[in-house]
Amino acid sequence: MTRSVFIQLILLALVVLCFAALPFMTEGFYLTLAVNIALYVALCTAWTLFSGPTHLVSLATAAFFGVGIYATAIGVEYLPFPVVILLGGLAGAVFAAGVGAMTLRLSGVYFVIFTLGLAELARQLVTYFQTKIFGSIGLFVLTDHSEGDLFHYLLALIVVIFVTGWLIGRSRLGFAMRVIGNDELVARHFGIEVARSKIILFVISGAFIAMAGAIMAPRYAYVEPASAFNSTMSFLVVIMALLGGTRRLWGPLVGVVPFTIIADLISAYFPEHINIIIGLGFLLIVYLLKDGVSGILLKALGSNRLTRAQGAKP
Amino acid sequence: MTRPILQIEGLRKVFGGLVAVNDVSFSVAEGELLGLIGPNGSGKTTTMNLISGALPATAGTIRLDGSPITGLTAAAISRAGVARTFQLVRILPGMSAVENVIAGGVYSRAGRWGPEAETRARELLARVGMEGRSDLPLSAMTYIDQKRVELARALAADPRLLLLDEWLAGLNPAELQMAISLIRSIHAEGMTIIMVEHVMDAIRSLCGRCVVMNSGVRIGEGATADVLADPQVMAAYLGED
Amino acid sequence: MTILVTGILLGGTYALIALGLTLQYGVARIMNLSNGETLVAACFAAWLLFTAGGINPLWGLLIIAPLGFIANGAIYLGLLRPLVRRASSQGMLEVDSILATFGLLFLFQGLMHLAFGGAYFNYQFLAVPFDFLGGSYALNRVTAFFAAVIIALALYLFLYRTRIGTAVRAVAVDPDAARLVAIDVGRIAAFAFALGGAITASGGVLLSTFYTFNASMGAVFVMKALIIVIMGGVGDVRGAAIAALILGVMETLVASLIDPGLTLAATYGLFIVILLFRPQGLFGGAKG
Numbered sequence: 001m002t003r004s005v006f007i008q009l010i011l012l013a014l015v016v017l018c019f020a021a022l023p024f025m026t027e028g029f030y031l032t033l034a035v036n037i038a039l040y041v042a043l044c045t046a047w048t049l050f051s052g053p054t055h056l057v058s059l060a061t062a063a064f065f066g067v068g069i070y071a072t073a074i075g076v077e078y079l080p081f082p083v084v085i086l087l088g089g090l091a092g093a094v095f096a097a098g099v100g101a102m103t104l105r106l107s108g109v110y111f112v113i114f115t116l117g118l119a120e121l122a123r124q125l126v127t128y129f130q131t132k133i134f135g136s137i138g139l140f141v142l143t144d145h146s147e148g149d150l151f152h153y154l155l156a157l158i159v160v161i162f163v164t165g166w167l168i169g170r171s172r173l174g175f176a177m178r179v180i181g182n183d184e185l186v187a188r189h190f191g192i193e194v195a196r197s198k199i200i201l202f203v204i205s206g207a208f209i210a211m212a213g214a215i216m217a218p219r220y221a222y223v224e225p226a227s228a229f230n231s232t233m234s235f236l237v238v239i240m241a242l243l244g245g246t247r248r249l250w251g252p253l254v255g256v257v258p259f260t261i262i263a264d265l266i267s268a269y270f271p272e273h274i275n276i277i278i279g280l281g282f283l284l285i286v287y288l289l290k291d292g293v294s295g296i297l298l299k300a301l302g303s304n305r306l307t308r309a310q311g312a313k314p
Numbered sequence: 315m316t317r318p319i320l321q322i323e324g325l326r327k328v329f330g331g332l333v334a335v336n337d338v339s340f341s342v343a344e345g346e347l348l349g350l351i352g353p354n355g356s357g358k359t360t361t362m363n364l365i366s367g368a369l370p371a372t373a374g375t376i377r378l379d380g381s382p383i384t385g386l387t388a389a390a391i392s393r394a395g396v397a398r399t400f401q402l403v404r405i406l407p408g409m410s411a412v413e414n415v416i417a418g419g420v421y422s423r424a425g426r427w428g429p430e431a432e433t434r435a436r437e438l439l440a441r442v443g444m445e446g447r448s449d450l451p452l453s454a455m456t457y458i459d460q461k462r463v464e465l466a467r468a469l470a471a472d473p474r475l476l477l478l479d480e481w482l483a484g485l486n487p488a489e490l491q492m493a494i495s496l497i498r499s500i501h502a503e504g505m506t507i508i509m510v511e512h513v514m515d516a517i518r519s520l521c522g523r524c525v526v527m528n529s530g531v532r533i534g535e536g537a538t539a540d541v542l543a544d545p546q547v548m549a550a551y552l553g554e555d
Numbered sequence: 556m557t558i559l560v561t562g563i564l565l566g567g568t569y570a571l572i573a574l575g576l577t578l579q580y581g582v583a584r585i586m587n588l589s590n591g592e593t594l595v596a597a598c599f600a601a602w603l604l605f606t607a608g609g610i611n612p613l614w615g616l617l618i619i620a621p622l623g624f625i626a627n628g629a630i631y632l633g634l635l636r637p638l639v640r641r642a643s644s645q646g647m648l649e650v651d652s653i654l655a656t657f658g659l660l661f662l663f664q665g666l667m668h669l670a671f672g673g674a675y676f677n678y679q680f681l682a683v684p685f686d687f688l689g690g691s692y693a694l695n696r697v698t699a700f701f702a703a704v705i706i707a708l709a710l711y712l713f714l715y716r717t718r719i720g721t722a723v724r725a726v727a728v729d730p731d732a733a734r735l736v737a738i739d740v741g742r743i744a745a746f747a748f749a750l751g752g753a754i755t756a757s758g759g760v761l762l763s764t765f766y767t768f769n770a771s772m773g774a775v776f777v778m779k780a781l782i783i784v785i786m787g788g789v790g791d792v793r794g795a796a797i798a799a800l801i802l803g804v805m806e807t808l809v810a811s812l813i814d815p816g817l818t819l820a821a822t823y824g825l826f827i828v829i830l831l832f833r834p835q836g837l838f839g840g841a842k843g
């Protein structure tokens with residue numbers, strides 16, 4: 001490990017420690033907002049692990065998130081919370097592997113369409129089985145975890161996601177993804193298993209998203225399919241990640257913070273308008289911000305050092 | 315003739331109603347430099363695509379060193395030891411020259427990664443005449459540079475069989491001389507090569523043996539001088555062009 | 556038997572919606588995820604005309620379909636054509652158009668939600684029973700089905716018997732080859748996109764005569780339409796029609812035999828089977 005990497009690591013650790021102190025300093029509205037921001041940072045970064053290098057717009061976020069919520073709802077009575085979170089991640093991974101194996105071998109269109117209705121499908125299936133088998137539509141999640149605890153878990157998850165992303169960026173898998181992003185035909189001709197690489201990334205990304213769901217479950221107290229599998233979340237994640245830019249690991253961060261605040265305000269004061277905001281968000285990305293805010297920032301700084309370090313297609 | 319590294323039997327490819335490759339058979343000996351020639355649209359590139367696994371064959375078998383590779387994916391064939399260049403150059407646009415070459419060796423037969431892969435990539439770039447220009451982005455490369463990088467990338471895979479699809483096309487006379495001697499020296503080191511080419515001088519000076527295709531059918535095979543003197547082959551070229 | 560007929564009747568309307576989408580996707584090469592909003596808007600327009608103006612939805616078609624044509628044409632020329640122009644590859648256009656039409660989906664959905672709220676709407680048009688082969692069906696469903704068949708046939712004749720129709724099919728098969736024979740690909744794409752909008756709008760009008768609709772159902776319908784398009788083979792008009800009937804029957808079967816809450820699951824079931832066994836579409840040959 002070189003010296004500059006070491007210094008960067010120490011700096012990062014300090015930043016994380018500062019954030020970890022946050023719940024001890026604030027509560028109520030701001031803590032809730034902080035948890036929301038942390039949640040979307042985790043979701044968007046996990047989303048970008050897959051969708052950044054593959055350029056495939058995944059709308060499966062809400063489905064994986066719901067799987068995680070259910071993992072906690074079912075398991076937390078019997079097992080310690082951290083174990084449940086890991087199991088949630090495992091469930092998300094298995095789910096992602098199934099979806100990926102069916103769609104990622106074919107052209108990207110199939111994948112987008114398949115994920116488009118996935119949360120809704122999960123909602124219908126879970127509703128059906130819950131009412132048929134258990135006779136009730138919801139589950140209680142009774143834990144004594146405070147918002148502050150959730151924040152700490154999320155922070156830990158974010159660190160894990162970033163470290164994973166960083167490692168992938170330096171690995172053969174990350175390099176393979178760059179080649180695929182540049183030219184799939186060349187990738188296949190030099191031994192890269194394109195579908196398998198995509199599926200692996202999708203599984204990693206899905207596992208992290210499900211873990212975020214598992215962490216957030218205590219907030220729901222009473223879990224029912226309609227709240228656990230909420231498609232809007234999938235779209236919010238896409239917008240925030242793209243607003244921030246997906247070409248660097250830290251790109252989504254830049255989009256999440258402002259957009260979460262805006263979305264929170266709007267859903268508090270003008271709940272009717274959230275879809276219009278989402279719509280405008282998408283249009284803004286396509287027509288004005290091709291590279292996301294982080295791309296514009298980097299351009300303004302005249303630096304492409306970080307672009308090269310990252311796994312995504314420059 | 316030493317033992318064949320590549321054996322093709324009854325190879326066939328149909329696109330809709332068009333038979334692009336029609337029951338073609340030939341084989342290539344280890345260390346041989348075989349020319350695959352024929353007029354435009356005769357099925358040469360398609361044959362290369364079938365060997366490299368870019369397209370699935372409709373019928374027939376291809377064996378690499380005795381074991382069948384028909385039906386394998388392009389990735390698996392690459393790991394088995396086939397590497398190629400493309401008729402329309404395909405450089406990875408977002409990567410530097412050296413990254414392009416590294417990409418050739420990471421997952422293919424060579425399986426090289428890390429500093430070792432980079433060293434090897436720089437060696438190969440020097441070998442193809444890109445000494446000191448390893449970090450060029452695509453935008454700074456001329457056409458011949460791109461062709462060089464593509465060749466280096468294929469060599470980085472440590473192939474047992476190298477497929478060159480019109481690698482000499484579009485070069486000016488000086489570049490052509492240099493390119494011909496480069497191929498000759500790679501062959502001299504023992505590389506087995508199939509080259510598709512329209513530049514007859516290059517075929518004459520490089521290839522000991524040729525296979526000629528016309529409208530998907532193999533119409534000739536043998537020592538280059540004999541094949542080129544064959545009236546049927548000459549008719550094919552004159553008739554089509 | 557009743558289920559089969561009900562399913563086929565429903566499938567007729569699905570077919571129109573999917574035909575609209577397959578024209579847009581197959582010819583203009585834009586996967587229009589906001590297509591469902593055209594459908595919903597047409598439902599509301601038909602409802603308005605009927606309740607406020609007393610206009611029979613079948614006459615309403617004559618107003619709403621041209622409006623659908625104009626609106627979709629305008630969207631294509633104003634918003635999507637710039638994306639087509641700037642795209643350096645098909646993959647890039649795909650991502651851009653998915654994101655842009657997502658934006659439109661949400662924007663229109665949000666606007667319609669503002670205008671009409673989240674409630675479900677319906678109106679009474681030909682809500683009388685119609686007896687056929689021992690079963691009893693709502694006359695509005697039967698009418699909608701036959702209207703759909705007529706429109707689909709007209710589209711088919713247009714595509715296969717006229718010059719413009721042939722040009723549209725040529726662009727669908729191979730835009731580059733079409734360009735070589737002096738077809739103005741850009742204009743044909745815009746035309747097909749607008750025409751697709753008109754067809755989908757017609758589907759919406761017919762749907763509204765027998766279906767309870769609301770402002771936010773567009774996304775589910777576009778999902779169904781996409782699956783039909785893929786099942787039938789992209790750009791394949793006949794394939795889409797048959798796939799729509801299959802989906803209609805399948806949904807009706809699951810809804811009446813298992814649980815009405817599982818219709819989407821049925822759609823997915825079908826989709827998964829297609830993905831696993833015939834990703835090139837039901838009727839497509841094996842492509843290289």
Ligand SMILES: Nc1ncnc2c1ncn2[C@@H]1O[C@H](COP(=O)(O)OP(=O)(O)OP(=O)(O)O)[C@@H](O)[C@H]1O
Pocket residue numbers: 329332334352353354355356357358359360361401843
């Ligand atoms: N993917 C494809 N789909 C349909 N037809 C194809 C495809 N690839 C090649 N063909 C057709 O197959 C025939 C043989 O083409 P091929 O590219 O193999 O010729 P070639 O000998 O390499 O010609 P050239 O010297 O011009 O490169 C041509 O008629 C071509 O149009």
Ligand SMILES: [Mg+2]
Pocket residue numbers: 358359360401
């Ligand atoms: Mg060729």
